[in-house]
Amino acid sequence: MNAFVALPMGSPVSLQSIFASNPVIRPKLIIDGLGAVVDAPPLALSALSAIPGIAAGTGALPTGLPVPPSLQPWLTAWNRLFNPTFQTALSSRPKKWLAAGTPPAAPAAPPAGPTSTLDGTVAIGLVNVSGPGTAALTPADLVDIGFGLINAINHLTRNAPASAKLVFVVEQQTVTLSVNPATVPAPNGSNSSADIEAREKMWRDPALGAIGQPASFGGITAYRNALLGRTWWGGLHAGKSVVAFITRYNTSISAYAAFGRLVVNLPQTDTFPGRIHIDRVIAHEICHLFDAMDEYAPCNPLATAGPLHVPNGNCILNPLATIGQAPCLMAGTSDDLCTWSRSHLGW
Numbered sequence: 064m065n066a067f068v069a070l071p072m073g074s075p076v077s078l079q080s081i082f083a084s085n086p087v088i089r090p091k092l093i094i095d096g097l098g099a100v101v102d103a104p105p106l107a108l109s110a111l112s113a114i115p116g117i118a119a120g121t122g123a124l125p126t127g128l129p130v131p132p133s134l135q136p137w138l139t140a141w142n143r144l145f146n147p148t149f150q151t152a153l154s155s156r157p158k159k160w161l162a163a164g165t166p167p168a169a170p171a172a173p174p175a176g177p178t179s180t181l182d183g184t185v186a187i188g189l190v191n192v193s194g195p196g197t198a199a200l201t202p203a204d205l206v207d208i209g210f211g212l213i214n215a216i217n218h219l220t221r222n223a224p225a226s227a228k229l230v231f232v233v234e235q236q237t238v239t240l241s242v243n244p245a246t247v248p249a250p251n252g253s254n255s256s257a258d259i260e261a262r263e264k265m266w267r268d269p270a271l272g273a274i275g276q277p278a279s280f281g282g283i284t285a286y287r288n289a290l291l292g293r294t295w296w297g298g299l300h301a302g303k304s305v306v307a308f309i310t311r312y313n314t315s316i317s318a319y320a321a322f323g324r325l326v327v328n329l330p331q332t333d334t335f336p337g338r339i340h341i342d343r344v345i346a347h348e349i350c351h352l353f354d355a356m357d358e359y360a361p362c363n364p365l366a367t368a369g370p371l372h373v374p375n376g377n378c379i380l381n382p383l384a385t386i387g388q389a390p391c392l393m394a395g396t397s398d399d400l401c402t403w404s405r406s407h408l409g410w
């Protein structure tokens with residue numbers, strides 16, 4: 064069963080000791096070492112809930128729980144999953160979440176490098192990039208980011224084979240820049256590399272500076288290496304790392320991912336495909352960082368990816384997919400992954 068485990072402030076126990084002494088509790092997402100989404104049998108969960116200093120449950124946890132401020136939006140996001148109004152909103156979402164409009168064409172695929180399979184312990188350096196005026200992230204945004212990550216990782220861990228041993232560890236940082244949002248050019252309908260970079264660099268480089276990293280893609284690589292080099296809770300070491308920037312500063316399109324980082328623009332996501340789909344957006348972009356390809360036009364059915372160099376067979380421009388494209392997260396038509404995308408992810 065899916066459950067949330069939270070350590071209230073001053074708790075004498077650590078997630079590390081919980082996971083070490085209860086091997087049947089399988090973490091799926093660990094947040095700053097303060098909370099986790101886990102998969103566990105009911106008996107193990109009730110034993111866990113009985114330990115003083117731990118809050119754990121398969122449903123909503125007490126709202127007044129004195130968790131550290133950085134965990135609060137995640138706890139609120141978890142609890143919202145059990146709110147009947149939100150449940151109705153979630154369950155009434157169309158399966159074809161990119162069907163409501165024309166998805167922006169994905170940025171050109173990065174040059175083929177060594178393939179990176181989605182397995183093992185994956186570190187996410189989550190950088191919430193806030194700023195003055197219209198760039199200010201709101202408390203509601205932080206809850207939506209928590210929901211987006213929690214449910215994205217539900218989709219990915221639900222689809223991954225057990226042999227992938229997929230676990231996500233998140234280190235979150237919220238930076239507040241002084242960059243005036245009006246100085247970042249509005250989107251101009253182009254998602255060329257130059258147009259993406261012209262907007263992103265204006266807030267990304269100061270954000271990297273705020274977390275002690277150099278500017279540009281060198282800073283992203285340095286931060287990813289730092290995530291690989293650190294020891295995570297429970298003595299875990301991550302074998303893979305990505306950086307996720309979430310912001311209200313202008314970007315070329317709602318969301319995109321390449322070169323080890325994903326970017327989600329909240330106001331543009333509101334416009335397309337809608338904030339309620341933020342988990343799907345994040346899961347889709349994470350998959351891009353592990354070599355999965357878009358399956359909507361102008362995808363290339365002959366492009367290959369993954370450890371077995373499998374073509375993009377479910378691309379809508381493949382004549383066979385045109386008459387019967389399989390539902391897939393990478394086509395924007397499902398929360399699950401088709402066989403083709405699974406092979407790209409190394410599953």
Ligand SMILES: [Zn+2]
Nearest residue numbers: 169347351357
């Ligand atoms: Zn995409």
